[in-house]
Amino acid sequence: MTDSAVDLPPAGATAPDLVAASHEERIEARQARHAPWPAALHPLLVEALHARGVERPYSHQADAVERALAGRDVVVVTPTASGKSLCYILPVLDAWLRDPEARSLWLFPTKALAQDQLAALGDIAAHLPPGLRAATFDGDTPPGVRRAVRQAGHIVVTNPEMLHTGVLPHHTGWVRLFQQLRFVVVDELHSYRGVFGSHLANVLRRLRRLCHFYGSDPVVIACSATIANPRQLAERLLERPVDCVDESGAPRAERRLWFWNPPLVDGAMGVRRSATLEARRLTTELVRRRLQTLVFARSRGAVEVLLTYLQRLHPPPAPGRPGPVRGYRSGYLPLERRAIEAGLRDGSVRAVVSTNALELGIDVGRLDAAILLGYPGSVASTWQQLGRAGRRETTSLGVLIATDSPLDQFMVRHPKYLLDTPPESGLIDPDNLLVLGGHVQAAAFELAFAEGERFGTADVGTLLDCLAEDGLLHRSAGRYLWSADAFPAEAISLRTACAGNVVIIDTSTMPDGPGQGPHGQWAGSAGGRPGSHGRVVGEVDQFAAPVLVHDDAVYIHQGAQYHVERLDWEEKRAYIHPITVDYYTVAETRTSVAVLEIDGGPEGGDCRRCHGEVRISRLAAIYKKIRFLTHETIGAGPITVPEQDLHTSAAWLAFDPLALVGLDRAEVETGLTGLGAALHQAACLLCMCDPRDLGRHAELRGAKLPPAIGVPVAPLRPSAVTEPVEQVAGWRPVGERLDAPAAGWPTVYLYDSVPGGVGFAEHLFAEHRALLGAAVELVDGCDCRAGCPSCVGPPAASVDARRSTRALIDIALG
Ligand SMILES: [Zn+2]
Structure with a gap:
């Protein structure tokens, strides 16, 4: 692919033959920075690396390895494909070469990633003396193999769930691992945010407690993609100081980023050319120029529609053979996925259309171009997806193609916003009582608590007394012993996305x-x-x-x-x-909130605050048949599946319509959406959680507004250009949809995304002053004019979103 550079437009041009990018950003090439091997590294490892053609390490690899060998916990934050895994493989192998009894434990958030890293390890181990035993230990590991891993695995590769239920509670079967544990590797650290991260912090507390019992004190090596606060997140997870290595020494050629807004086809109605068709055109052009390309689409449906288009233009070389353009998403069988990954690495696959399933660190090599069909929803994801393109010798290309969603339109019109906004922070709260409580029980099951013993940094004395009172623990001779029949780890789910x-x-x-x-x-x-x-x-x-x-x-x-x-x-x-038809189908879903029980409130006058139990219902009611290429609707039908319900806790603000006189309907609608967005962000800071841990919902339609503000709602844009969206994201925030049948007052809900809740709603209700105060700071402190994704969301047409939102906050503050 060394001729790619000549095929890209010359420096300074914006490639009018490809796209009229509304903005081009250049990221300069970077030379490799090398460093000598750390003196403490075992000479056999240096030899093995030489045998693999690695003469010298990059500076960040040398730095991280040196710190780890010196016994310091370290977090490595460098771009995709910069050789992060060597940063932990080397210290781990070093320990094993010096002591064949040394053990290490590697944690990956997904099974696929674990497989990748074992392969990388094998490449180096092949040049070392025989005897190293590394194995995965996850839900797929057969019972016979499990035994062998427990007894003799030098390197145990697993995931947080398996550590939590399969290893820690059965520590007596893992004595050698705990006695000889030298290193714990936590890869993809950035994925441990919010409730999931809070759980992992407690799992690590349990791990360290057992290590202490068996007499080991492992060094932790963590790796992360770009987030705003890697060191802070690592220190919060590990509860001790962590060294941060974040200056990459890996080389990179020049990169170009294009921000691309498809041209208007109907200026008066604001209708643009379909982003999907534009992605098709650009991908085809890149493939024709022999540039290996990865396209990220936001939903499974969007992946398949674009893939259908591209496969028609790039058919397989022979019937029954795989074509040069493939799809990649959840729901494909594992073998299918492995074949596509391998095809990307060996070059036989020329383009892949993927959901964010390929965003995590799965090794597919470096590509020439990454196309984002729509803004992925966060700054961190954007950089991670764009980071998939970036070869060492030749210029690479990243393109953000905007759909007609307000958020996409904002991003493409304000490229500086995306370029200058730091990626999101990873926040966790290990001491959230509902999370902590379960893990204290699991820890007590594993090993009795001594009176006065802390759990990590948490003082759990009162909690232990409560558990003793409830009969779960038995207090005797200064110790708390587990006395119930239950197996407490099983009652705790680290992640909620475990639906069948x-x-x-x-x-x-x-x-x-x-x-x-x-x-x-x-x-x-x-x-x-x-x-x-x-x-x-x-x-x-x-x-x-x-x-x-x-x-x-x-x-x-x-x-x-x-x-x-x-x-x-x-x-x-x-x-x-x-079958073969010329259309695809798109289902439309509707979300509504029903209050089941009010546990607090109502408080306040013009704006009533409550918290309680709610049912969030999502119903797929109808589907449309959409013709390929023209994207016109050619039919529709009903869907008859039961509503999907989430029972959880919520806090909400409801506005007395009489207090809203003076705002027209568009302002109330925009303000309510903006208030939801601002409160959502403020709530994440207040609860130290991730945006995905909270949902929000605003209800206006059907609300009884005084006649004075009954201005008709502006008609929606015509649906001639329907993007193949799939309005599904598990129980992720539903975003700005104002479509629930509401009775009465305009209302904004914030709810726990975890079934049953982890206490956020009640906390937000109790701390409503702080919540609204933080929202005021967000709205007043923003540099934008009338709204942006950092405060109240992108502005709607002709309404000042910041002003409308501020008006509602003023009412809420009374
Ligand atoms: Zn703003």
């Missing part, structure tokens, strides 16, 4: 053939069909199933179309068969 999957089965591979769907022979037999052994095409999580594989949907998998005969909701199966 729907399996997708191709009925055309069944003995009795396709077309057995809703009206077929076995229609209505709730248990699926007897003898149904069709090929499993893929999976989809329970939250997305009503949207992607409802009855009569067109399900697209690697660009191949299938008709969904039937979604068997009870059995969690979707039956499909191949």
Whole structure:
């Protein structure tokens, strides 16, 4: 690919033949900075690296390895593909070479990442004396192998969940690991934010407690993609000082970033050319120029639609052979994914259309170009996705193509905002009582607490007494012993996204053939069909199933179309068969909030504050058939699957319509959306949580507003250019949709995304002054004119979003 540079436009040009980018940013090339091998590193390792062609380490590798060898905890923060893994592989191998009994534990957030790193380790270990035993220990590990790993694994590669339920509670089976543990590796540190990070901090407290018991004190080596506060996050997770290595010594050629707004096709209506079609055009052009390209789309549906377009333009070399353009997303089978990753590395795959599934550190090598079809939703994700492009010798290209969403339009019009805004911080609160309480029980199960013993930095004396009073612990001779029958770790879920999957089965591979769907022979037999052994095409999580594989949907998998005969909701199966049609389907969902019980409030006058139990319901009610390429709607139908409910706790502000006189409807609507956005950000700071841990919902439609403000709502833009969006993100914040049937007062809700809640809502209700105060600071302190993603969200047409939001905050403050 060394001729890529000549194919890119010459320096200074904005490539009018490709796109009229509204802004081009150049990131200068960087020379490699090397350093000598740390003197303390075992000479056999230096030899092994020489044998692999590595003469000298990059400066950050030498720095990190030296610190780790000196026994210091370290966090390494350098770009994708800068050789981070060597920073922990070398100290770990060094320890093993000096003491064959030395052990280490590697934590990765996903299984796929773990596999990658084992492969990298194997490359080096091949040049070392034999005897090193490294193995993964996760849900897929067969029982027989588990035993061997427990007894003899020098390097145990696992994930936080497995450490939490499979290792720590069974520590007596892992004595040698705990006795000889020298290093703990925490890769992808930035993924441990919010509630998940708070859980991990407590899992690490339990780990260190057991290490202390068995007489070891491992050094921690963490790696992270760019976040605003890597050292702070690491120190909060580990509860001790951590060295930060963040100056990359890896070389990089020049990079160009284009911000690209598709041209208007109807100026009066503000309708732009489809971002998907523009992505198709650009990707095709890049592939033609032999530039290996990765396109990130925001949803599974969007991936498949763009992939369909690209595969038509770049068909497989022969029928049945894989083509040069592939898709990548959750729901593909593991073997499919591994093949695509390998194809990217060896160059046989020329372009991949992916969701953010490829954003994490899976090794696919470095690419020539990364195209973002829509702003990914955070500054950190944007840089991580763009960072996938960046070769050492040749210029690489990153392109952000804006869709017509207000957020995308803001980003593309204010490139400096994206370039200058620091990536989001990772916040955690390990001492959140609902998180801490469960782990203290798990810790007590593992090892009795001594009176006065701290749990990490937390004073848990009162908590232990309460647990003793509840009969879970037995207090005796200055110790708290676990005395219940329960296995406490099992009751704690580190992540909430553990909903069951729907399996997708191709009925055309069944003995009795396709077309057995809703009206077929076995229609209505709730248990699926007897003898149904069709090929499993893929999976989809329970939250997305009503949207992607409802009855009569067109399900697209690697660009191949299938008709969904039937979604068997009870059995969690979707039956499909191949078809060829010129449309795809898009489901529309509606979210609503129902208050089940008020636990606090109402307080206040014109603005009433409450907190309590709520039910958040998401319903996929109808689907549309959208014609390929023109994106016109050519049909629609109902979806009949049950509503999906989230029972959780919420805090909300409801405004007396009489207090809103003086604001017109558009201002109330904009203000309510802006208030939700500002409160959401303020709440994350107040609760030390991640934006994903909280949902927000604003309700206006149907609200009884005084006649004085009954200005008709501006009509929505025509839907001629419907992007293939899929309005699903698990229980992520629903964003700015104001579409719930509300009764009465305009209301803004903030709710815990975790079923049952972890106490954020109650905290926000109690601290409403601080919450509103922080929102005021955000709104007043922002440098924008009428609203931006840092304060109240991008401004709506003709309404000053900051002013409207401020007006509502003033009412709330009374
Ligand atoms: Zn702003």
